[in-house]
Amino acid sequence: MHLDAVFRGLGPSVAQRRRAALRQTFQNIVRLARDLQVDALTIGGDLYEDLHSRPDTARFLAEQLGGLSCPVLISPGNHDYWHPGSLYATNDWPDNVRIFDSNRFTAVEVAGHRIFGVAHDKPKGTGSLLAGLQVPDGPPAVALFHGSERGLMQIQEEGKEDHGPFAEPEIAKSGFCFGLLGHFHKPRSTARLVYPGNPEPLTFGEEGVRGAAEVEFGSGTPRVKIHQVNTFTLQDREVDVTGCRHSEALVDLVRESLPRGSDTGVRVRLVGEMALGLQLGPSELLRQLREGDRCVDVVFATRPALDLEQLSLAPDIRGQFVRGLRERADFDSEVVQAALRAGVEALQGEEPALL
Ligand SMILES: [Mn+2]
Known part of the structure; x- marks a missing residue:
């Protein structure tokens, strides 16, 4: 027990x-x-x-x-x-x-x-x-x-x-x-x-x-x-976040995927392309999903929504950063993809001027 x-x-x-x-x-x-x-x-x-x-x-x-x-x-x-x-x-x-x-x-x-x-x-x-x-x-x-x-x-x-x-x-x-x-x-x-x-x-x-x-x-x-004598049931769900342009859209999309009934716990795996610049970190997303004491956990398995071709052509530091990562043999690994998204977000400001 x-x-x-x-x-x-x-x-x-x-x-x-x-x-x-x-x-x-x-x-x-x-x-x-x-x-x-x-x-x-x-x-x-x-x-x-x-x-x-x-x-x-x-x-x-x-x-x-x-x-x-x-x-x-x-x-x-x-x-x-x-x-x-x-x-x-x-x-x-x-x-x-x-x-x-x-x-x-x-x-x-x-x-x-x-x-x-x-x-x-x-x-x-x-x-x-x-x-x-x-x-x-x-x-x-x-x-x-x-x-x-x-x-x-x-x-x-x-x-x-x-x-x-x-x-x-x-x-x-x-x-x-x-x-x-x-x-x-x-x-x-x-x-x-x-x-x-x-x-x-x-x-x-x-x-x-x-x-x-x-x-x-x-x-x-x-x-x-x-x-069977269980009270809770635990499930896994996958949600594709491609196309979510802002924080509320993301929260709504994930909420819609949750089953009714408060005794079902769900582990949501987010997949697809995550828009850059969403004003919602993982802990805030979890806080909102857990309103009403819902048993929810989230696994982040998304790729950053980036136009890599365009970014690579940029003459500024963003272009240099993206080109540097793309040359790596482990470019597709989870950690490099996370670094790519974090780096591009950190360097955001002016849209990179294209050649
Ligand atoms: Mn034991």
């Missing part, structure tokens, strides 16, 4: 709306658990972000989870690692909530199964949690933990650290019939494990079905169903 995430870069009031949406989505999960009359609700870590966590969040969670009649099992992950000052250790939790606080697996019996949970006890550097583990004989054993399945690492988000690494075959080798996993944000399920993904999309690019996994154990392979 990543409750209390800061949503950097969206502005304080939009970030606050996103944090409220995280709680809404968590409430949706609790309601779903009640509607499905599950035997247990399990949470595979990164429920909240320790770095930004607030006692208010712990009290919210305690009230929500205490309202369920089934057991709630939590295996802390790298963002919500167990430590003596954590929300897990300092809050009063209802009797039905079991937070695994050891870095060794311990079991709870649920509906004829044993669910083994384990805690990360540091924010990074957690090694293999399955290494050398052998589950004692008994009822079917299910593993609940936060970890990185090695075969899935490469298809997951870039830069995702391999907290608690393991390989899928180790699940069966350790004596588990199935793994309930957290960490990866893209959902994934196999005959041996499930990653439900982050139920509420956190960053742009997180599109598609993700949510809460309903796992039904019977004879044979457990049946997995992902239920």
Whole structure:
């Protein structure tokens, strides 16, 4: 869930709306658990972000989870690692909530199964949690933990650290019939494990079905169903700004591309030719688009609207500047194009006299 995430870069009031949406989505999960009359609700870590966590969040969670009649099992992950000052250790939790606080697996019996949970006890550097583990004989054993399945690492988000690494075959080798996993944000399920993904999309690019996994154990392979519970939807849009002659036209054009409904966040990619001399910088454009606390971000991928042939012929410093850049082998690169636009704008004044 990543409750209390800061949503950097969206502005304080939009970030606050996103944090409220995280709680809404968590409430949706609790309601779903009640509607499905599950035997247990399990949470595979990164429920909240320790770095930004607030006692208010712990009290919210305690009230929500205490309202369920089934057991709630939590295996802390790298963002919500167990430590003596954590929300897990300092809050009063209802009797039905079991937070695994050891870095060794311990079991709870649920509906004829044993669910083994384990805690990360540091924010990074957690090694293999399955290494050398052998589950004692008994009822079917299910593993609940936060970890990185090695075969899935490469298809997951870039830069995702391999907290608690393991390989899928180790699940069966350790004596588990199935793994309930957290960490990866893209959902994934196999005959041996499930990653439900982050139920509420956190960053742009997180599109598609993700949510809460309903796992039904019977004879044979457990049946997995992902239920969508998200509050916000995040989308990407592309807007061609060619032909926008002034600031208001640009703002209007981008606004028109935004979907109705305040719970849709949009990352707008501006493409095409950007007119020179628009009296509107990136931060002012964002400020105007975010009026009404809309969740909007903008990526600038435009080219400057320049008549390069004409500019190159100018006998003044603008001509010299443009000719100098055009001779470069990396003329088409993003940085040189940005320098071209900034430079020509900085040197503006009189229109260059042409030969
Ligand atoms: Mn994680």
